[in-house]
Amino acid sequence: MPKLGMEPIRRAALVDATIVEIGQAGTLDITVSQIAKRAGMSSALAHHYFGGKEDIFAAAMRHILSDLQKEAQGRLKTAETALARVRAIIDACFTPVGFDPVNVNAWMIFYVQSRTSVKARRLLRIYHRRLHSNLCHALRPISANPEADAETLAALIDGIYLHQALSETGSAANAAARAHGVLDALLGTAQ
Amino acid sequence: MPKLGMEPIRRAALVDATIVEIGQAGTLDITVSQIAKRAGMSSALAHHYFGGKEDIFAAAMRHILSDLQKEAQGRLKTAETALARVRAIIDACFTPVGFDPVNVNAWMIFYVQSRTSVKARRLLRIYHRRLHSNLCHALRPISANPEADAETLAALIDGIYLHQALSETGSAANAAARAHGVLDALLGTAQ
DNA sequence: TTTTTTATTGATCCGTCAGTCAATTTCCGG
DNA sequence: CCGGAAATTGACTGACGGATCAATAAAAAA
Numbered sequence: 001m002p003k004l005g006m007e008p009i010r011r012a013a014l015v016d017a018t019i020v021e022i023g024q025a026g027t028l029d030i031t032v033s034q035i036a037k038r039a040g041m042s043s044a045l046a047h048h049y050f051g052g053k054e055d056i057f058a059a060a061m062r063h064i065l066s067d068l069q070k071e072a073q074g075r076l077k078t079a080e081t082a083l084a085r086v087r088a089i090i091d092a093c094f095t096p097v098g099f100d101p102v103n104v105n106a107w108m109i110f111y112v113q114s115r116t117s118v119k120a121r122r123l124l125r126i127y128h129r130r131l132h133s134n135l136c137h138a139l140r141p142i143s144a145n146p147e148a149d150a151e152t153l154a155a156l157i158d159g160i161y162l163h164q165a166l167s168e169t170g171s172a173a174n175a176a177a178r179a180h181g182v183l184d185a186l187l188g189t190a191q
Numbered sequence: 192m193p194k195l196g197m198e199p200i201r202r203a204a205l206v207d208a209t210i211v212e213i214g215q216a217g218t219l220d221i222t223v224s225q226i227a228k229r230a231g232m233s234s235a236l237a238h239h240y241f242g243g244k245e246d247i248f249a250a251a252m253r254h255i256l257s258d259l260q261k262e263a264q265g266r267l268k269t270a271e272t273a274l275a276r277v278r279a280i281i282d283a284c285f286t287p288v289g290f291d292p293v294n295v296n297a298w299m300i301f302y303v304q305s306r307t308s309v310k311a312r313r314l315l316r317i318y319h320r321r322l323h324s325n326l327c328h329a330l331r332p333i334s335a336n337p338e339a340d341a342e343t344l345a346a347l348i349d350g351i352y353l354h355q356a357l358s359e360t361g362s363a364a365n366a367a368a369r370a371h372g373v374l375d376a377l378l379g380t381a382q
Numbered sequence: 383t384t385t386t387t388t389a390t391t392g393a394t395c396c397g398t399c400a401g402t403c404a405a406t407t408t409c410c411g412g
Numbered sequence: 413c414c415g416g417a418a419a420t421t422g423a424c425t426g427a428c429g430g431a432t433c434a435a436t437a438a439a440a441a442a
Contacts, residue, residue, distance in 0.1 A: 006419060026306025031399060042421050047401060105306065112303050114357060115217030124357065152369055159350020166305060166315060178343055185376035197389060222429060233391050238431060
C-alpha cells in the first residue's frame with residue numbers, strides 16, 4: 001500500500017517514536033527495530049528514510065530543541081518588561097509537557113549523547129548559546145551581572161531537570177517556582 | 192604467577208579503570224574487555240571477580256559516591272558555624288579532582304545509568320538523601336526554608352556539573368563560587 | 383608428596399543489532 | 413497500458429560483546 005508523499009509522515013512518526021521509546025527506556029540502548037515498530041513500520045524503512053541510527057537520534061533531538069525554542073519565542077512575544085522576559089524564558093523550560101518524565105528522560109539522555117555524537121553536540125551547543133543569549137539579553141536591564149546570572153539560571157534549570165529525571169516526583173509548576181525563587185534572590189542581592 | 196590475596200587489588204584496579212574508561216569515552220558503551228585491559232587483566236578475570244558488567248559499574252559508582260561522602264565528612268568536621276557547614280558541603284562537591292572532566296563525565300553517566308540499573312538507582316538515592324539531609328541540617332539555623340533551599344542547592348550543584356560535562360571549560364573554583372553566590376542570594380532574601 | 387584452593391586466561395558460544403539488498407506492491411506520467 | 417519511481421518489507425550478514433568454561437599454573441594445606 002505505498003501511498004505517495006509518505007516521507008515526511010514517516011520521518012515525523014519515527015521522531016516521535018524515538019522520543020517516547022528513549023523516555024520510557026531511560027537509556028539510549030534502544031534498537032532501531034523498537035523505534036520502527038512503535039512508529040508502525042519495518043526497521044528497514046527507518047534506515048531508508050534516515051541514514052542510520054545516529055541520524056534518527058539527531059532528528060529527535062532537533063525536534064525537542066525546536067519545540068522548546070518555539071515555546072520560548074511565543075512566550076517572549078507577550079512579555080513587556082525585562083523581568084517578564086526572564087520569567088517567560090524560565091516558564092518555557094518548565095511547561096507540563098516538557099516536564100513529562102518521558103521528555104525529561106529523553107532530554108537528559110541527549111545530554112549524555114552529546115559526549116559521543118558530534119551532531120548531538122552541535123545541536124546542544126546551539127541551544128545553549130541561544131538560551132544564554134536570551135537570558136543575558138533579558139537580564140541586562142535588571143541584573144548587575146547578567147552574564148553570571150544567566151549562567152547560574154541555565155545551570156539551575158538543567159539541574160532541576162536532572163533531579164526530575166531521577167526522582168520522577170514533583171510538578172512543572174513546582175520546578176518553575178523554584179527557579180523563579182532563585183531569580184528573585186539573585187536580583188534581590190545584586191550588588 | 193598467582194599470588195594470593197589478589198581479589199581486593201584486582202577489584203580496586205577494575206573500579207579505577209572503569210571510571211577512567213567511562214570518563215574518557217563519555218559513554219557507558221564501553222566493553223568489559225576495555226576495562227579489563229586497562230586494569231591489566233583478562234576480561235574473564237573481571238567477570239570472575241565481579242558478577243557481571245553491571246556489578247562493575249555499581250562498584251565504580253559506589254566508589255565515587257563514597258569518596259564524595261568522605262570529602263564532605265572531612266570538611267564538616269572543621270566547620271564551626273552553620274554557614275560554614277553549608278559552604279563545606281558545597282566545597283566538597285567541587286574539589287578539583289571531583290571536577291576533573293573524567294570524573295564529571297562518569298558522574299553524569301551514572302546518573303543516566305540509574306534509570307536502568309536498580310543498583311545504580313539505589314546508590315544514587317542514598318547519596319541524594321544524605322546530601323539533602325546534610326544540607327537541611329546545616330541550613331536549618333540560618334534559612335527560613337531549609338527544605339526548599341536544600342533542594343535548590345542540590346539541583347544547582349548537579350546542574351553546574353552537567354554544564355561542566357558539556358562545556359569542558361571552567362574550573363572547580365569557579366563552579367564553587369557560583370554555588371556560594373546563589374547561597375548568599377538565597378539567604379539574603381529569606382523571608 | 384598429594385590434594386585442594388586461588389589465580390588466570392584463551393577459546394568459544396550465543397545473542398543482538400545496525401545496516402544492506404533484492405523482491406514486491408502500488409501509484410503516476412506519458 | 414506501460415515503464416519508472418516511490419514505498420515497503422523479509423531475509424540476510426557481518427560484527428561485536430557479554431558471559432562461560434575448560435585448562436593451566438602456583439601456592440597452601442594435609
